[in-house]
Amino acid sequence: MISERSYPYATVLPVMLVVALFTVYPLLHSVYLSLHENVLTRPLDNDFVGLQNFREVVTGYYFWRSLWSTAVFAVMAVAAVTLYGLGVALLLNQVVLGSALLKVVVLLPWAIPAVISGIIWRWIFDGDYGVLNGLLLVTGIVDRYVPWMSQPFSARLCMTVAHVWKQGPLAAVFLLAALQVIPAELYDAARIDGAGRWHGFRFVTLPYLKATLALVLIYETIVAVATFDLVYVMTGGGPADATAIIGWYAYTEIFRFLNLGHGAALAIILGGLLLGLVLVYLRALRAEEA
Amino acid sequence: MxxxxxxxxxxxxxxxxxxxxxxxxxxxxxxxxxxxxxxxxxxxxxxxxxxxxxxxxxxxxxxxxxxxxxxxxxxxxxxxxxxxxxxxxVRLLLPALRNSFIVALSVMAANVVFGALAAYSFARLRFHGRRSAYAFILTSRLMPAVAVAIPFYAIVQRLDLLDTYRALILVYLAFTFPFTIYFLSVYFRYLPIEVEEAALLDGCTRFQTLLRVVVPCAVPGLVAAAAFAFMTAYNEFLFALLLTQTIAAQTMPVLLAAVATNPAVSHALLASCVILAIVPPGLLALVLHRYLTRGLAASIAR
Known part of the structure; x- marks a missing residue:
């Protein structure tokens, strides 16, 4: 029997072990890999090469391209998810029949795999047989099918739509929770002071939402930068690397070109990038509060 | 006018x-x-x-x-x-769904049992290293998945677990424990402490208190935590892709990605696969939408 004194350790230990096994060791291993030459097609050359992998990655043409694609997608995706989430949260916070019904279905896209979200939207946007093209043709908006996924800009847009559809509900639920704790008296007071809808939103709702909005922005930036599943099933990084965002690029370095050293270096750069983003946001948040 | x-x-x-x-x-x-x-x-x-x-x-x-x-x-x-x-x-969809279910249900069960045990200790007990252990578990999730893909593969290979359920279950536990523990420890902390103190005074051990007093009060939280764990495991793609090789362990997202990226696929058959595959998480989301919404909201608002 476990004594009361050792009880907390006994309960925390199993969880700690699993988490540590998949945190500490992988980090050290990644650092080790990134500092050595490690190309699976040349298994015997395993020299220590210092920062050479990082140098090769950072000076490579594809790295900057993928960084650019990542930035473009992240800005589009984070802005769209946040705005959509805010809009849906404001709707859900109303007392009308529609919002009660919307509450039942709003989590559906969030609950299903990102892979499936990608499959669904790729089929909708399909340039040969997609239903979007069909509807646009029937309504006379286009006179021939448009290959949405074959142009860099529209391919990014398609991916953003799929991403918003899947990620938006979570942002909406987070923001709704923050909306619900805003005291109603504040709106009454604002109305007495002659504030209209917009001013109520601008000077009561937004200040109250600031902390949650910052959290949503951080979280959504991490999710967008690390997006992989959608790229895998929707575009395969194309067209012309427009959607080859950094997570996908790291994957191809490792599993197509079998260069573990490059892959690990990229992974560390990506990890550092995300950590940096988190810190910047947290600082901005603290500065706002002060 | x-x-x-x-x-x-x-x-x-x-x-x-x-x-x-x-x-x-x-x-x-x-x-x-x-x-x-x-x-x-x-x-x-x-x-x-x-x-x-x-x-x-x-x-x-x-x-x-x-x-x-x-x-x-x-x-x-x-x-x-x-x-x-x-x-x-597409004929492999049913075996893939079976694999997904076995993995996701195991992850769910382990999260409820071990997650609740650890979360309760973090919420109520004082012990050495509590703060740092809690901080360590939470920050472990800041690591982007792609960044540790190769080492994960190496660990699983070293343990001789490639292409097995156990590998996926282990990895998903490492992914889901942090959220479960954060979520449940916040939840437990908001339960009234007086009942627990009464049980302890009556001679219950900590474990008995958790089992008989805390768990019955925390059913909604446990249900939400279980559903989150299930969905995370059921939906995960990257590591399922890396760590499985055959239909012996391949989960539904891996199979569907393979079907969908096949350029000569039948769209009608793919659509049928998608519908079958989204029934379980879809039902969970519809039936539990109140628990999930409240749970998600609580996890950020507090």
Whole structure:
């Protein structure tokens, strides 16, 4: 029997072990890999090469391209998810029949795999047989099918739509929770002071939402930068690397070109990038509060 | 029109406008599912017309029949012949779903048991290293998945667990424990402490207190935590792709990604697979939407 004194350790230990096994060791291993030459097609050359992998990655043409694609997608995706989430949260916070019904279905896209979200939207946007093209043709908006996924800009847009559809509900639920704790008296007071809808939103709702909005922005930036599943099933990084965002690029370095050293270096750069983003946001948040 | 009448009109119009907006969002959310459903009961020939036939008549069960029984459709002008031969992987959907279920249910059970045990200790007990252990577990999730893909593969290979359920379960536990522990420890902390103190005074051990007093009060939280763990495991793709090789352990997202990236796939069959695959998490989301919404909200608001 476990004594009361050792009880907390006994309960925390199993969880700690699993988490540590998949945190500490992988980090050290990644650092080790990134500092050595490690190309699976040349298994015997395993020299220590210092920062050479990082140098090769950072000076490579594809790295900057993928960084650019990542930035473009992240800005589009984070802005769209946040705005959509805010809009849906404001709707859900109303007392009308529609919002009660919307509450039942709003989590559906969030609950299903990102892979499936990608499959669904790729089929909708399909340039040969997609239903979007069909509807646009029937309504006379286009006179021939448009290959949405074959142009860099529209391919990014398609991916953003799929991403918003899947990620938006979570942002909406987070923001709704923050909306619900805003005291109603504040709106009454604002109305007495002659504030209209917009001013109520601008000077009561937004200040109250600031902390949650910052959290949503951080979280959504991490999710967008690390997006992989959608790229895998929707575009395969194309067209012309427009959607080859950094997570996908790291994957191809490792599993197509079998260069573990490059892959690990990229992974560390990506990890550092995300950590940096988190810190910047947290600082901005603290500065706002002060 | 006087100002008062204008205001009365605005009063009547506003709920209508809000309902219309809600309807528009609902259409955006549901229409993709609806089109998948329609595609899944269409013939391939109806989907590959320009424009496609939006309402197949009559709806055909042939796609589902093929996935379940391998029976080829009789009407080859409606369904085509060639695409059925190039889409044979869809027959693996049921084994893949079985794999997904075994992995996700194991992850869920382990999260509820070990997650609740640890979360309760973090919430209520004082012990050495509590703060740093808690901080360590939470920050471990800041690591992007791609960044540790190779080492994960190396660990699993070293443990001789490639292409097994156990590998996926282990990895998903490492992914889900942090959230479960954060979520449940916040939840436990908001339960009234007096009942627990009374139980302890009556001579219950900590474990008995947790089991008999805390758990019955925390059912909604435990249900939400279980559902989150299930969905995370059921939906995960990258590591399932890396750590499995055959249908012995391949989960549904891996199989569907393979089917979907096959350029000669039958769209009708793919749609049927999608519909079958989203039933479990879809049902969870619909049935538990209150628990999940409240749970998600609590995890950020507090």
């Amino acid at each position: 006087s100002a008062r009448r204008a205001r009365r009109w605005a009063h009547r119009l506003e709920p209508m406008a809000l309902n219309v907006a809600c309807g528009a969002v609902a259409v955006f959310i549901l229409a993709p599912f609806a089109w998948m459903l329609v595609s899944s009961v269409s013939g391939e020939a109806e989907l590959t017309r320009r424009p496609p036939i939006f309402a197949p008549s009559p709806p055909t069960p042939a796609n589902y029949a093929f996935i379940f029984t391998g029976q080829l459709p009789k009407d080859s002008t409606r369904h085509g012949i060639f695409v059925w031969q190039t889409s044979h992987e």
